[in-house]
Amino acid sequence: DAGVIQSPRHEVTEMGQEVTLRCKPISGHNSLFWYRQTMMRGLELLIYFNNNVPIDDSGMPEDRFSAKMPNASFSTLKIQPSEPRDSAVYFCASSSQGGVTEAFFGQGTRLTVV
Amino acid sequence: AQTVTQSQPEMSVQEAETVTLSCTYDTSESDYYLFWYKQPPSRQMILVIRQEAYKQQNATENRFSVNFQKAAKSFSLKISDSQLGDAAMYFCAYRKINSGGSNYKLTFGKGTLLTVNP
Numbered sequence: 575d576a577g578v579i580q581s582p583r584h585e586v587t588e589m590g591q592e593v594t595l596r597c598k599p600i601s602g603h604n605s606l607f608w609y610r611q612t613m614m615r616g617l618e619l620l621i622y623f624n625n626n627v628p629i630d631d632s633g634m635p636e637d638r639f640s641a642k643m644p645n646a647s648f649s650t651l652k653i654q655p656s657e658p659r660d661s662a663v664y665f666c667a668s669s670s671q672g673g674v675t676e677a678f679f680g681q682g683t684r685l686t687v688v
Numbered sequence: 689a690q691t692v693t694q695s696q697p698e699m700s701v702q703e704a705e706t707v708t709l710s711c712t713y714d715t716s717e718s719d720y721y722l723f724w725y726k727q728p729p730s731r732q733m734i735l736v737i738r739q740e741a742y743k744q745q746n747a748t749e750n751r752f753s754v755n756f757q758k759a760a761k762s763f764s765l766k767i768s769d770s771q772l773g774d775a776a777m778y779f780c781a782y783r784k785i786n787s788g789g790s791n792y793k794l795t796f797g798k799g800t801l802l803t804v805n806p
Binding site: 607609616617619622630663665667675676677678679681682684 | 732796
């Protein structure tokens with residue numbers, strides 16, 4: 575398996591623009607997580623899905639952030655409009671159920687909003 | 689809510705020496721999982737070791753081992769014979785045990801940056 579695939583790897587955008595981050599989880603995994611990493615706040619969970627259904631979105635900073643999982647093999651995280659304080663590395667991770675299930679991470683998207 | 693605390697923002701170790709990274713957590717659950725992840729400069733998150741709370745035996749993976757003290761809610765990582773490639777940010781993570789087919793989120797500490805000196 576290719577692992578969790580995120581795109582793009584890097585994104586530079588201007589303040590006010592819409593940004594869409596994409597994630598393809600590992601095939602067969604039924605949970606998907608979006609994390610944000612910054613120096614100040616570390617790794618924060620934004621939202622996670624079980625079986626394509628959002629379970630906990632309490633970490634989504636504000637209404638500018640939205641996430642979808644239309645099917646088991648694809649998820650998006652959208653920021654509209656983007657702001658400089660959204661600059662961070664965004665990780666997608668997936669895991670399966672049963673046993674000790676660690677999360678497998680993608681390589682992250684480094685977002686810079688100027 | 690569960691919290692994970694890593695009290696050492698930075699640590700350093702000489703190559704071939706041993707280093708221990710600290711982690712404490714807070715939970716009201718009796719069964720759960722604990723993990724250590726490594727994040728090298730490539731920023732890829734890599735699982736180092738895992739521990740099930742119901743197991744009394746400490747987990748070991750080659751040069752990596754843990755000291756799991758359930759009553760004290762402590763989960764430290766020991767790296768033996770440190771190598772230059774061990775230099776990375778290390779994150780401790782907690783996960784409530786799966787129930788009814790649903791997965792729970794991973795809660796991370798803020799990380800410890802490990803430097804390995806040649």
